[in-house]
Amino acid sequence: AQTVTQSQPEMSVQEAETVTLSCTYDTSENNYYLFWYKQPPSRQMILVIRQEAYKQQNATENRFSVNFQKAAKSFSLKISDSQLGDTAMYFCASTSGTYKYIFGTGTRLKVLA
Amino acid sequence: DTGVSQDPRHKITKRGQNVTFRCDPISEHNRLYWYRQTLGQGPEFLTYFQNEAQLEKSRLLSDRFSAERPKGSFSTLEIQRTEQGDSAMYLCASSWGQSFYGYTFGSGTRLTVV
Numbered sequence: 001a002q003t004v005t006q007s008q009p010e011m012s013v014q015e016a017e018t019v020t021l022s023c024t025y026d027t028s029e030n031n032y033y034l035f036w037y038k039q040p041p042s043r044q045m046i047l048v049i050r051q052e053a054y055k056q057q058n059a060t061e062n063r064f065s066v067n068f069q070k071a072a073k074s075f076s077l078k079i080s081d082s083q084l085g086d087t088a089m090y091f092c093a094s095t096s097g098t099y100k101y102i103f104g105t106g107t108r109l110k111v112l113a
Numbered sequence: 114d115t116g117v118s119q120d121p122r123h124k125i126t127k128r129g130q131n132v133t134f135r136c137d138p139i140s141e142h143n144r145l146y147w148y149r150q151t152l153g154q155g156p157e158f159l160t161y162f163q164n165e166a167q168l169e170k171s172r173l174l175s176d177r178f179s180a181e182r183p184k185g186s187f188s189t190l191e192i193q194r195t196e197q198g199d200s201a202m203y204l205c206a207s208s209w210g211q212s213f214y215g216y217t218f219g220s221g222t223r224l225t226v227v
């Protein structure tokens with residue numbers, strides 16, 4: 001069975017600074033995909049970034065990047081130049097590519113002005 | 114592309130009543146998913162449709178829950194004889210083909226059972 005663990009319930013960062021959110025996972029699948037989703041207060045969840053496990057290169061989307069350590073089963077999200085609009089719950093998720101996602105419990109990020 | 118729409122946004126009901134939620138996916142998406150999110154937890158998978166066929170139901174989906182997707186378009190999730198433990202955010206998502214490209218989520222329906 002797949003599991004996803006986010007050990008940081010809450011974090012805060014000063015505007016314009018860099019913050020890293022942690023995620024570890026466990027899976028017996030050889031091929032799987034990892035995601036970070038952002039859920040702003042009272043708004044829908046949106047995809048931030050995705051990583052294909054068979055690709056060694058870390059994914060990057062503008063100010064968002066991941067540090068994917070396959071052997072350690074670690075998948076952290078780095079947010080550079082943090083903005084007030086980054087304040088949200090962040091969920092790490094995994095899927096073996098069929099249909100079902102397994103989500104972590106989330107990290108509440110607050111960006112301070 | 115107007116995104117995934119869910120209705121209603123909020124629902125307060127008395128214990129024992131039946132409730133029904135609606136989800137309108139992105140029109141080109143053939144796959145539709147329902148998840149439940151309780152306070153302090155990540156979303157948990159409930160059920161999945163490919164076109165009009167319901168292909169999997171989680172053990173979380175007791176016999177009081179039923180979901181349909183007639184004609185492979187919108188979907189409804191009905192909860193009969195609601196219990197306080199059913200209070201949660203019910204999220205709908207859709208995708209085209211395999212899920213590894215990512216879902217598009219709706220804003221959710223928040224259910225409160227009193």
